[in-house]
Amino acid sequence: MIRFEGVTKRYGDADSGSADGGSRAGGGGDQGAVAVDNLTLEAPTGQITVLVGPSGCGKTTTLRMVNRMITPTSGTISVNGRDTASMDVAELRRGMGYVIQHAGLFPHRTVVDNVMTVPRLLGVDKRQARARAMELIERVGLDPAMARRYPAQLSGGQQQRVGVARALAADPPVMLMDEPFSAVDPVVREQLQNEFLRLQSELGKTILFVTHDIDEAVKLGDQVAVLRVGGVLAQLAPPATLLADPVDDFVAGFVGRDRGYRALSFAAAPELSLTDEPTVRLGATAEQVRAVGSPWVLAVGDAGEPVGWVRAAAVDHEVTRDLLHRGGTVASTSGSLRALLDAALSSPSGRGVVAGDDGRLVGTITAAEVVPAIEARRTATTAGEVPEGASTR
Amino acid sequence: MSPATIWAWFTDPAQWSGADGIPNRLAEHLAYTAITLVIGLLIAIPLGAWVGHTGRLRWLVTGANAMRAVPSLGLLFAVSMFVGPLIQSDLAFVIPSIVVLVLLAVPPLLSGIYAGIESVDPAARDAARGMGMTGWQVLTRVELPCALPLSLSGLRSATLQVIATATIAASVSLGGLGRYLIDGLASRDYVQMVCGSILVAVLALVADLLLAALERYAVSPGISGRSVGVARSRSSRTGEASRPDPVEAPRSISTASPTT
Numbered sequence: 236m237i238r239f240e241g242v243t244k245r246y247g248d249a250d251s252g253s254a255d256g257g258s259r260a261g262g263g264g265d266q267g268a269v270a271v272d273n274l275t276l277e278a279p280t281g282q283i284t285v286l287v288g289p290s291g292c293g294k295t296t297t298l299r300m301v302n303r304m305i306t307p308t309s310g311t312i313s314v315n316g317r318d319t320a321s322m323d324v325a326e327l328r329r330g331m332g333y334v335i336q337h338a339g340l341f342p343h344r345t346v347v348d349n350v351m352t353v354p355r356l357l358g359v360d361k362r363q364a365r366a367r368a369m370e371l372i373e374r375v376g377l378d379p380a381m382a383r384r385y386p387a388q389l390s391g392g393q394q395q396r397v398g399v400a401r402a403l404a405a406d407p408p409v410m411l412m413d414e415p416f417s418a419v420d421p422v423v424r425e426q427l428q429n430e431f432l433r434l435q436s437e438l439g440k441t442i443l444f445v446t447h448d449i450d451e452a453v454k455l456g457d458q459v460a461v462l463r464v465g466g467v468l469a470q471l472a473p474p475a476t477l478l479a480d481p482v483d484d485f486v487a488g489f490v491g492r493d494r495g496y497r498a499l500s501f502a503a504a505p506e507l508s509l510t511d512e513p514t515v516r517l518g519a520t521a522e523q524v525r526a527v528g529s530p531w532v533l534a535v536g537d538a539g540e541p542v543g544w545v546r547a548a549a550v551d552h553e554v555t556r557d558l559l560h561r562g563g564t565v566a567s568t569s570g571s572l573r574a575l576l577d578a579a580l581s582s583p584s585g586r587g588v589v590a591g592d593d594g595r596l597v598g599t600i601t602a603a604e605v606v607p608a609i610e611a612r613r614t615a616t617t618a619g620e621v622p623e624g625a626s627t628r
Numbered sequence: 629m630s631p632a633t634i635w636a637w638f639t640d641p642a643q644w645s646g647a648d649g650i651p652n653r654l655a656e657h658l659a660y661t662a663i664t665l666v667i668g669l670l671i672a673i674p675l676g677a678w679v680g681h682t683g684r685l686r687w688l689v690t691g692a693n694a695m696r697a698v699p700s701l702g703l704l705f706a707v708s709m710f711v712g713p714l715i716q717s718d719l720a721f722v723i724p725s726i727v728v729l730v731l732l733a734v735p736p737l738l739s740g741i742y743a744g745i746e747s748v749d750p751a752a753r754d755a756a757r758g759m760g761m762t763g764w765q766v767l768t769r770v771e772l773p774c775a776l777p778l779s780l781s782g783l784r785s786a787t788l789q790v791i792a793t794a795t796i797a798a799s800v801s802l803g804g805l806g807r808y809l810i811d812g813l814a815s816r817d818y819v820q821m822v823c824g825s826i827l828v829a830v831l832a833l834v835a836d837l838l839l840a841a842l843e844r845y846a847v848s849p850g851i852s853g854r855s856v857g858v859a860r861s862r863s864s865r866t867g868e869a870s871r872p873d874p875v876e877a878p879r880s881i882s883t884a885s886p887t888t
């Protein structure tokens with residue numbers, strides 16, 4: 236658990252800047268500008284706490300005060316009950332993984348040597364550290380053949396993964412991550428986010444994660460802290476609450492559009508009665524398709540998994556993959572209301588495809604049938620407390 | 629004076645033995661150069677590393693560079709006059725020569741090391757500190773290895789300058805290849821002067837080639853960029869693209885429940 240108690244950082248103090256780095260990082264800047272203002276916050280053990288807010292609101296400053304790269308002007312920060320100010324700086328830092336923006340890899344060392352750095356600092360022997368590093372390189376989704384490359388030979392996304400692997404190498408219980416996925420395109424970013432969540436579900440680290448992207452915050456956070464410029468905590472809440480119930484105009488504006496729809500991500504799909512859908516197999520003949528008697532017919536693969544809708548009139552000989560309509564999404568019975576509604580809205584037949592956890596077709600549902608479930612949830616919410624965030628990951 | 633006379637000078641067996649033979653002069657010249665560079669490095673490495681690492685007293689580097697403007701010969705006589713009376717023996721000439729050469733060597737060495745450390749990616753330095761390296765570890769494991777290419781450029785230019793300028797030691801009655809220039813001038817033996825210059829130039833060239841080889845060997849390929857271009861274009865194909873990705877399956881309809 237990381238705990239901030241009344242933490243303030245004012246730049247331009249006598250002791251501004253870094254704790255031990257000499258004058259390079261410190262000095263200059265606005266005289267007495269408050270970057271973090273009386274912050275009290277708890278990042279619970281084993282969970283992801285996301286710090287989000289507009290540029291310059293003090294996210295990086297907050298993060299770097301935890302490993303004392305920046306010294307707070309006042310207040311205390313404790314990690315698992317120990318006041319960080321009383322700890323040896325090197326020991327404190329070696330006990331937490333730190334991923335900085337743009338990875339900050341060592342250009343003169345190969346990927347595997349980069350990842351081995353902290354274990355080697357801690358005195359782990361070379362072979363053991365190397366074995367561990369190779370394992371992590373694979374774990375973050377890199378080809379082991381890349382281990383012998385140098386950072387300059389990697390793409391931005393690959394470098395970010397190495398940065399994450401390097402921070403994980405000593406298996407620290409606490410991770411500090413400063414916009415680790417910011418330097419990559421949206422597709423790679425989503426991929427990294429998904430891998431990150433998968434890793435976290437295995438590792439259960441205590442993570443403080445900084446981003447300026449509210450969608451990333453909502454997707455990754457077990458709880459989200461929204462900061463406003465001047466370093467004031469505007470709201471600390473689970474993502475579902477943030478979307479459903481922003482405390483003020485600033486948070487509402489920052490959280491952005493489509494809040495109602497996005498909030499459905501956190502509502503588990505209830506037990507709904509699904510309609511049985513007549514299907515055809517891939518490779519079915521035109522007669523079999525027309526025999527169903529519907530303008531859009533759902534095709535399934537060999538394992539009974541839905542593969543796509545096919546327009547009956549378009550089938551001349553048999554159902555092939557290239558005849559399939561690609562627009563529809565598939566909801567899962569264990570998914571969210573949002574996925575359910577989206578399946579219905581994106582389906583060309585208007586009937587949303589629902590599959591079980593094994594991927595096999597369970598049935599279909601229309602938007603008109605989903606909406607009452609949403610309404611019912613609203614009644615439950617206003618009557619009682621905020622809905623628990625159902626995992627849609 | 630023709631190539632033939634120069635050739636005759638070099639092939640004369642008398643040039644290859646004795647105290648004023650080429651091997652001995654060459655050895656003396658190399659000794660002055662080596663002593664100078666060792667002392668210069670002993671001064672420049674700690675100083676440059678400290679200024680680069682802490683970012684303090686940067687004017688030292690600028691100041692040292694300004695010293696390059698002082699004429700070496702004038703300085704040599706001034707120092708000799710000052711040191712001469714204090715010491716008997718040959719050292720009275722050796723010390724001033726070395727002092728002058730060191731003053732010449734330090735500025736390029738110092739700026740090379742300083743500029744090398746200054747140019748280290750701040751993110752890498754930040755990451756190093758953030759993972760719990762001490763200041764000394766940051767310096768020795770990250771800053772200095774990354775500073776190596778620029779430091780070695782500094783060493784190369786210092787070496788060239790020292791080899792060329794070590795000839796002035798002869799003007800205070802010491803040895804080295806400068807003897808051929810000074811003695812040649814005194815006796816109007818221009819062939820000898822030209823041949824001495826050729827020797828200095830060849831020595832400088834060989835030293836530079838050796839240092840270039842050292843650079844290839846010592847600098848991490850991750851920094852020097854050797855073969856990086858080729859490997860990089862390979863990486864974009866074999867690396868990310870071909871790896872089957874379980875998360876980003878492109879078949880939209882079978883991707884269950886998109887998040888966010």
Ligand SMILES: Nc1ncnc2c1ncn2[C@@H]1O[C@H](COP(=O)(O)OP(=O)(O)OP(=O)(O)O)[C@@H](O)[C@H]1O
Nearest residue numbers: 246260264265270289290291292293294295296447
């Ligand atoms: N070394 C410094 N000296 C003076 N002021 C600083 C220093 N570092 C940051 N600041 C100021 O403190 C405020 C918060 O900076 P910080 O880097 O924490 O913002 P941030 O939320 O991480 O922003 P971004 O999203 O752009 O990274 C900013 O107004 C910034 O100008």
Ligand SMILES: [Mg+2]
Nearest residue numbers: 294295296413
């Ligand atoms: Mg920042």
